[in-house]
Amino acid sequence: QQPVQSPQAVILREGEDAVINCSSSKALYSVHWYRQKHGEAPVFLMILLKGGEQKGHEKISASFNEKKQQSSLYLTASQLSYSGTYFCGTPAAGSYQLTFGKGTKLSVIP
């Protein structure tokens, strides 16, 4: 089951904040976040393993709510380098495969 990401795209000015959401209709055991810059490979950002746990990467943090079956990625004081497509991935129970959402395209402009 593919997780659903929202919004599909967002445009920010440098210094602004953004939130990207990832939700699933099935129980989530963990949520993985990746960023893919244009023309490049996806790069790992973080894994969230426990309900309510927040992790951080630079000025990017995330939360994971098991009960609501959703995760949110918070980008604070965005920089031009944050531009790219953000994917959340979720593994199904007993499975080793990561199913990714369709991605959220983030564009940061000066």
Next chain:
Amino acid sequence: DSGVTQTPKHLITATGQRVTLRCSPRSGDLSVYWYQQSLDQGLQFLIQYYNGEERAKGNILERFSAQQFPDLHSELNLSSLELGDSALYFCASSPDGGGHTGELFFGEGSRLTVL
């Protein structure tokens, strides 16, 4: 540089043809994953191999097959190619079987264009 090597980087071929994409995982990684990325579908999981054996299968067509060799490199074979197979094919690797705790290291991808 993730340490995952994919060849070729670009490939142009005709419908009905067969191609082979190659992936060398990071040194020491036992798992190899193949993903297909097209414009409207995001990253679609195709198949995973762990230490030479198939571990998980996703939306992989019957025309596609893969294997992982004793030296842990992997090949993805695409046959009877159709226009819709045009996409970016990523290989990723991880040290273990993956699942909930593993970070995936992606290669730069092989861009396949079917004319």
